[in-house]
Amino acid sequence: MSEPESILQVNDLKKHFPIHRGVFRKVVGHVKAVDGVSFRIESGETLGLVGESGCGKTTVGRMIMGAYRPTGGNIWFQPPDGQPKVDLASISPKDMKPLRPHIQMIFQDPFASLNPRMTVREILAEPLVVNRVARGRELELRIRDLIELVGLKVMHLNRYPHAFSGGQRQRISIARALALFPKLLVADEPTSALDVSVQAQIVNLSLDIQDKLGLAYLFISHDLGLIRHFSQKVVLMYVGRVVEYAPAKPLFERPRHPYTEALLSNVPSTRPEMVGRKIILKGDPADPINAPSGCPFHPRCLYAQEPCSMVVPPLEEVEPGHLVACHFAHSLNLTGCDALGCVI
Amino acid sequence: MVPALEVENLRVHFFLDEGTVRAVDGVSFSVDQGKTLGIVGESGSGKSVIGQSILRIVPHPGRIVEGKILLQRKDGDGNGEERLDLASINPRGRLARSIRGREVAMIFQEPMNSFSPVHTVGSQIIEALRLHSDVTQEEAHKRAVEMLGKVGIPQPEHRIGVYPHQLSGGMRQRAMIAMALVCKPRILIADEPTTALDVTIQAQILELLKGLQDELGMACLFISHNLGVIAEISHDVLVVYFGRVMERAPAEVLFREPLHPYTKALLKSVPSIDTPVRSHLATIDGTLPDPHSNIVGCPFFGRCDECGGDTICRDDPYHLTQVAERHFVACPRICIRK
Numbered sequence: 001m002s003e004p005e006s007i008l009q010v011n012d013l014k015k016h017f018p019i020h021r022g023v024f025r026k027v028v029g030h031v032k033a034v035d036g037v038s039f040r041i042e043s044g045e046t047l048g049l050v051g052e053s054g055c056g057k058t059t060v061g062r063m064i065m066g067a068y069r070p071t072g073g074n075i076w077f078q079p080p081d082g083q084p085k086v087d088l089a090s091i092s093p094k095d096m097k098p099l100r101p102h103i104q105m106i107f108q109d110p111f112a113s114l115n116p117r118m119t120v121r122e123i124l125a126e127p128l129v130v131n132r133v134a135r136g137r138e139l140e141l142r143i144r145d146l147i148e149l150v151g152l153k154v155m156h157l158n159r160y161p162h163a164f165s166g167g168q169r170q171r172i173s174i175a176r177a178l179a180l181f182p183k184l185l186v187a188d189e190p191t192s193a194l195d196v197s198v199q200a201q202i203v204n205l206s207l208d209i210q211d212k213l214g215l216a217y218l219f220i221s222h223d224l225g226l227i228r229h230f231s232q233k234v235v236l237m238y239v240g241r242v243v244e245y246a247p248a249k250p251l252f253e254r255p256r257h258p259y260t261e262a263l264l265s266n267v268p269s270t271r272p273e274m275v276g277r278k279i280i281l282k283g284d285p286a287d288p289i290n291a292p293s294g295c296p297f298h299p300r301c302l303y304a305q306e307p308c309s310m311v312v313p314p315l316e317e318v319e320p321g322h323l324v325a326c327h328f329a330h331s332l333n334l335t336g337c338d339a340l341g342c343v344i
Numbered sequence: 345m346v347p348a349l350e351v352e353n354l355r356v357h358f359f360l361d362e363g364t365v366r367a368v369d370g371v372s373f374s375v376d377q378g379k380t381l382g383i384v385g386e387s388g389s390g391k392s393v394i395g396q397s398i399l400r401i402v403p404h405p406g407r408i409v410e411g412k413i414l415l416q417r418k419d420g421d422g423n424g425e426e427r428l429d430l431a432s433i434n435p436r437g438r439l440a441r442s443i444r445g446r447e448v449a450m451i452f453q454e455p456m457n458s459f460s461p462v463h464t465v466g467s468q469i470i471e472a473l474r475l476h477s478d479v480t481q482e483e484a485h486k487r488a489v490e491m492l493g494k495v496g497i498p499q500p501e502h503r504i505g506v507y508p509h510q511l512s513g514g515m516r517q518r519a520m521i522a523m524a525l526v527c528k529p530r531i532l533i534a535d536e537p538t539t540a541l542d543v544t545i546q547a548q549i550l551e552l553l554k555g556l557q558d559e560l561g562m563a564c565l566f567i568s569h570n571l572g573v574i575a576e577i578s579h580d581v582l583v584v585y586f587g588r589v590m591e592r593a594p595a596e597v598l599f600r601e602p603l604h605p606y607t608k609a610l611l612k613s614v615p616s617i618d619t620p621v622r623s624h625l626a627t628i629d630g631t632l633p634d635p636h637s638n639i640v641g642c643p644f645f646g647r648c649d650e651c652g653g654d655t656i657c658r659d660d661p662y663h664l665t666q667v668a669e670r671h672f673v674a675c676p677r678i679c680i681r682k
Contacts, residue, residue: 052542052543052544052545053513053542165631195386195387195569196386196569196571196610196613196614197386197609197610197613197627197628199613199614200613200614200625200626200627200628201627203615203625204624204625204627207622207624222542222543224543225614225615225616226615228615228621229615229619229621229622229625230622248621249621262544263543263544265547266543266544266546266547267543267572268543268546268547268550268570268572268573268575268576269572269575269576270571270572270575270599270611270614270616271575271599271600278547278551280547280548280551281544281547281548284512284514284515284545285542285544
């Protein structure tokens with residue numbers, strides 16, 4: 001078998017939003033929302049992107065979608081038809097257009113992401129008509145396929161979004177995203193607006209669809225339990241940077257970054273008697289406008305030493321495939337899920 | 345010991361044009377001083393309305409139609425103790441206003457919406473304090489600073505003068521807690537207080553609430569949809585569904601050996617360490633019953649995968665039965681078999 005080819009490769013991606021002040025809208029600073037992020041997604045696999053609010057995970061998703069133009073770095077996308085790789089970071093809107101069907105997105109809020117004035121049929125038909133994929137009888141068949149694929153019925157097609165529950169709306173969003181046979185799905189917190197029992201349905205549906213269609217997912221979430229369940233590889237971000245990038249199993253069982261360790265220990269568990277010590281971090285996440293010097297995590301880190309406040313730690317491979325941005329990744333002996341007893 | 349708060353057969357109905365919504369339909373529980381009762385349920389289960397009815401702030405057209413909410417408090421002269429039925433007082437009256445914030449306080453999910461954006465954090469805390477107790481401005485200021493320090497806000501002398509938008513989410517929630525606790529209430533109702541926060545901040549706030557409870561000894565009603573959070577903070581847990589209590593048990597019992605099929609289904613639907621990675625999660629079939637309907641039997645009937653359509657479940661009138669010490673279940677199958 002040949003090497004699995006990466007469908008998406010992100011290199012040193014940056015997005016700095018300027019802050020304007022005063023009468024002349026002078027630029028007085030930058031919000032470094034994303035500041036050097038690299039990862040790759042193989043075709044058919046799920047990459048989980050985790051982090052706290054404001055760490056830039058949504059911004060990464062939006063740059064891949066072409067909604068924001070990156071300040072720096074590359075987003076290499078492999079079109080499915082064997083053409084050479086293209087850099088989405090510097091592509092012109094005209095060249096981007098034929099690529100859009102391959103990358104689709106599911107949003108967090110199923111109440112805001114569907115047009116209330118369109119029926120489900122119109123919602124699902126729109127991408128197919130706009131991209132001239134299908135029309136007439138063929139269009140109708142495709143729409144019926146889609147609605148059944150996500151577990152709804154043909155009779156639902158004539159209804160408007162308000163007639164559906166949150167979980168059903170999220171299914172419609174998924175159907176719309178799948179309409180154009182995408183290769184990569186960017187799912188930005190797709191279940192955080194849903195109840196747990198409905199969340200489980202959407203998770204199951206997403207797993208089934210991935211197996212059936214061989215899609216790659218970029219799964220953006222703050223829920224570590226879901227990320228663990230869903231992803232083959234995980235990128236953990238903190239204030240615009242990647243702190244740890246590893247396959248899911250080693251990341252959860254033996255984290256190498258102090259932030260990962262703290263985060264894992266903070267996940268509330270339904271079995272309190274099994275939980276070991278909790279690492280309560282002091283303070284708030286750093287401010288992306290003026291991030292601390294050196295390692296952005298050092299003011300909250302339990303293990304911080306002198307070099308941490310001065311030198312930004314590079315993202316280095318500590319084991320094959322396991323990348324960590326910490327000066328002491330080799331010497332620290334951190335506890336993972338099992339030892340902490342956290343039951344996520 | 346007399347519980348700090350006892351709720352008996354509470355029914356809160358919303359009288360809408362389309363019909364009556366029984367948001368809370370026969371809920372009973374009690375909380376002791378210094379203990380936390382967790383109320384867990386999915387959206388639309390009525391858990392927030394329970395909290396609102398204790399403070400008597402149920403929005404129109406909702407009304408308490410039946411039941412008692414007994415609050416243990418100092419009586420009029422301040423000598424003995426009395427039990428006041430909050431369900432029978434005038435929600436707009438002087439008595440209700442003197443209880444809100446003084447004896448029963450509440451913290452909300454989104455602290456940005458519960459602070460006034462045009463007043464400083466300090467002035468809002470001082471207002472609460474001076475409204476309920478006879479203190480001078482200087483004394484109130486001192487106590488507000490002290491309270492802000494106690495909830496872990498750095499430089500409280502400085503932060504007392506800032507506006508809510510100048511604080512981060514976690515700090516705002518701390519300020520909210522300071523405002524709620526400054527009058528040393530007997531009961532604290534926390535309605536999803538950590539839902540809008542990140543996990544590291546959530547862990548900080550939960551730790552803070554536990555510490556303050558040990559120190560001040562208030563009883564706490566902690567409302568959340570997050571089973572993990574409930575498990576960590578509660579002594580007892582109430583599982584609500586469709587306005588009714590499905591199961592009530594001490595937290596360690598409920599999460600180790602849940603009895604009600606609904607509780608079991610809820611617990612199974614979140615991935616845990618025992619769930620094989622990328623396996624299917626257990627789901628609950630169907631949807632909530634029509635909120636306007638008046639269901640006599642088990643409201644979980646039809647979605648339950650254990651009763652197999654047993655007619656007892658549909659027809660046996662809802663009741664909560666004790667199955668063990670401090671463990672109550674409303675499942676006809678379990679209770680009748682017993």
